Amino acid sequence: MAHQRTKTKTDLDVTGFLSIMSIVTGLICLILFVIALRIAMNPKLIKVVSFKLFTSSRADPQNPKSPSYIDCGPEGLTLYPGKTKVSWNDLQRPENAVVQMLDKIQANADNEYVIVMVRPQSVKFYRSVRKMVGQRPIDVGYDAIDADFKVDWDAAVRALGMSEE
Numbered sequence: 467m468a469h470q471r472t473k474t475k476t477d478l479d480v481t482g483f484l485s486i487m488s489i490v491t492g493l494i495c496l497i498l499f500v501i502a503l504r505i506a507m508n509p510k511l512i513k514v515v516s517f518k519l520f521t522s523s524r525a526d527p528q529n530p531k532s533p534s535y536i537d538c539g540p541e542g543l544t545l546y547p548g549k550t551k552v553s554w555n556d557l558q559r560p561e562n563a564v565v566q567m568l569d570k571i572q573a574n575a576d577n578e579y580v581i582v583m584v585r586p587q588s589v590k591f592y593r594s595v596r597k598m599v600g601q602r603p604i605d606v607g608y609d610a611i612d613a614d615f616k617v618d619w620d621a622a623v624r625a626l627g628m629s630e631e
Contacts, residue, residue: 531576531577531578531579531605532577532578532579533578533579533580533581533607534546534547534567534571534578534579534580534581535580535581535582535583535617536564536567536580536581536582536583536595537583537585537617538582538583538584538585538588538591538592538595539585539588539591540585540586540587540588540591540613541553542554542556542557542591543557543564543591543595544617545563545564545567546617546619547619549619550563552564554590554591557591557594564595564598565598567580568580568598568599568602568604571602571604572602572603572604575603575604575605578604579604579605579606579607580599580604580605580606580607581606581607581608581609582595582596582599582606582607582608582609583609583610583611583615583617584608584609584610584611585610585611585612585613585615586612586613587613596608
C-alpha cells in the first residue's frame, strides 16, 4: 500500500533577488534614457562637421592641415580645389588627375589630407578611389553625402582661410 505524503507549505525568501532586479531595472532605464536622449538631440543622425575643426588628429592646432576633396558621384569624380572632372575612362589612365592629386598630398603629408565625399550610386568610383588612397600613407576622411548636396567650394575656401591654387 502506498504511503500518502503530507503536504507542507514552502516559504521562499526573495528579498535578495528583488534588490538585484531593482538594480537591473535601473540600468535598463538608464540605457533607454541615453538612447532616447541621443535620438531626441539628433533625430536624423546628422553628423555636423566644422570645416575649421576638421583637421587631422595628429596635426598641430596652430598649423592645421589643408584639405583636398574628392567628390564621388554616379557620373564621375570632381576634385577640389580646381573643380577638375574625372570620368571612368580618365580614371583608368595611369597618370590621371586623381593620382596626381594624391601624389601631391603624399609629398606634403604633414600639411595636407584628403576627404572623399561619397554620393549614392557612386560605388564604382568610390571603390576605385578608396583603393588608390589605401595604397598611400596619407590622412584621409570619408563622408557620405546626399545626392542633391551642392558643394560651394568658394564658401569652403573662405571658411578654411586658404588660398586657391
